[in-house]
Amino acid sequence: MKRPEQIVIIGFGPVAASLIEGLLPSVTAGDCELTVISAEKHLAYNRVLLAELAIGAAELEHLLMVDAARLDAAGVNVLLGAQATGVDRARRQVLVRDHEPVSYDRLVFATGARAMIPTLNGLNFDPHADTALPDGVFALRTVDDAQKLQHSLSIGGRILILGGGILGIEAALAIAASGGKPVLVHHGAAPLGRVVDSDGGALLTRCLKDAGVEVISEVKATGISKDEHGFTALSTSTHGEILGGALLISTGVRARTELAEGCGLAVGRGIKTNQFLCADTEQRIYALGDCAEVDGQAPVGLLAPGWAQASWLAQHLSTPTEVPAPDFSASDVLMLKGQGIEVAAAGDVSAGFWDKPELQATVFADPSAGRYLKVVTRDGVVTGFLSIGLPQTSAELVLAYERGNQLPVDRSTLLRLDDPAALDLSSVVPSDEDQLCRCSGATYGQVAHAVGEGCTTVAQVGDSCRAGTGCGGCKSKIEELLKKAPALA
Incomplete structure (x- = not known):
């Protein structure tokens, strides 16, 4: 009788949860035995909704992405609060602090990413470890972080959010919705500086202020100030000291690669794998999600490609000879919704009206109504767009952008989609293959x-x-x- 294959997963985030779900039929059938090693004490949960947890708009059980009883019934061995300290590839074992080594036939790194901590005076920065932060300073990557934010909200006072990206904005909006006092601090001319132009950025800034978020732009942070109770202010070379009772850092993430690097695997912006997610020459070790640099592509930090990788790898590990070549491509469409703010953007909107003959830039602005649209096309096909306060127009542009469809010659017809008095003028009807959920990739x-x-x-x-x-x-x-x-x- 064939011995069940020993599969070990290091990490237990949303992508690992998806992989486990895909492997459960094989586990139940006795074809493999599955062990999951997680440094966190909680079952896999949805990190996207941590801000909702912090403000009391969601309970932890609503964020959980697996059923503990179902895993137990299937025989999945889950080690919670267990820190993997090394991988012995010669003996095919994972070393775990305060546990016996765990043997594997196939090993999957799903270690995800940690918050990138900026180099500031007063912070002990280590790019390859979880930095010990002072009281009142935290990221928003774990349940513990959410609890720290919740505590800061209960005290009151201003909460500084360092970073003007999508996650920082969403956290600021959640804090404002709970009655808190968020201050969004960032180095650019406007939040989402990589995807907005100057006019769109100005409108977004105003919309955030209207939603209760104080915005301080073009800040060069240099350090933090603290007293015996913890954080008191962000020190800057441009705005002096910005006072606050807490500092939420949202300046990006870095792949957790140190464990893989320690056992001799190649790492770059993530654990390097081929197009089949394989990280070694023996085809025993795999990596996926936020910790993986797949076929030269850096981790994109989105759920959809991670879940696509998990789905493919589950099939590959279960029936390795029957799985088609994978496609893990991800859309670059960015969407922000919250507190009455609707933003969608994709591609490059930097082109001006007269830059190149083959490029056409179309701009509509109605600041008093909180609406702005810029679309750039090449030979009628969308190459970039920014839409604020125009949800129906955004939906039309997303579909046209991802399909490569030509827009109407009269671009003003797009604006009529958001006229409540107009009939449904949508020219692009979603097909079964179009993506509906950008997190899961579901169509x-x-x-x-x-x-x-x-x-x-x-x-x-x-x-x-x-x-x-x-x-x-x-x-x-x-x-x-x-x-x-x-x-x-």
Whole structure:
């Protein structure tokens, strides 16, 4: 009788949870034995919603992405609060602090990423370890971080958010929604500086201020000040000391690669793998998600490609000779929703009206209504767009951008999509293959199938195909499909 293959996963985040889900049939059938090693004490949870947890808008059980009883019934061995300290590739063992070594036939690194801590006076920075931060200074990557933010909110006072990216903005909006006093501090001319132009950035800044977020731009931070109780101010060379009761750092993430590097695997911006997620020449070790540099592509920090990798790897480990070549490409569309702010952007919007004959730039601005649109096309095809306060126009542009469709010659027709008095003028109807959920990668067809199979709630659709289980931005679309279900039956 063939011995079950020993599969070990290091890390237990959302991507690892997806991989485990895909491997459960093989575990249940006795084809493999699965061990999961997690440094955290919690089962896998949705990190995207940590801000919601911190402000009390969600409970931890609502963030969990696995069923402990189901894993236990299948025989999955989960080691929580267990720190992997090394990998002995010669003996095929993972060394775990305060545990016996764990043997493997196949090893998967799903170690994710840690918050990137900027080099500031007063912070002990280590790029390859979890930096010990002073009281009142934290990132927002773990449940413990969410609890620290919750504590800071209970005290009151200003909470500084260092970083003007999407995660920093979402945290600031969540804090404002809870009645807190967020201060978004960033080095650029406007938040989301990599995707907005000057006019769009100015409008976004105003929208954030209207939502209760103080915005301080073009800041050069140099250090932090603290007293016996912890953080008191952010020191800068441009704005003096910016006072606050806490500092939330949101300046990017760095792949956790030190364990892989320590056992001789190649690392760069992540653990280097080939297109099949394999990190060694013996085809025993794999990496995926935020810790993996797949076929030369840096980790993108999104759930959708990570879940796609997990789905493919589960099939590969279960039936290695029957799985087609993978495609882990990810869309670069950025979407922000919260506190009445609707932003969508993709591609390059830097082109001016007269830059190149083949490029056409179209701009619409209505600052008093909080609306702005810039679209850049090449031969009629969208190469970049920025849309603020125009949700229906955004939806149309996302589909056109990802499909490579030409826009109408009269670009003003796009704006009519957001006129409540106008008829439905949408020229691009989502197909079954179009992506509905950007976190999970679930398509309109997959959601429609889930609804057709009897799902009647957003949660049930999520259980079926993971749509709506990430940031929650697609829940309104799922609800629309659920409302149409009786008419389609």
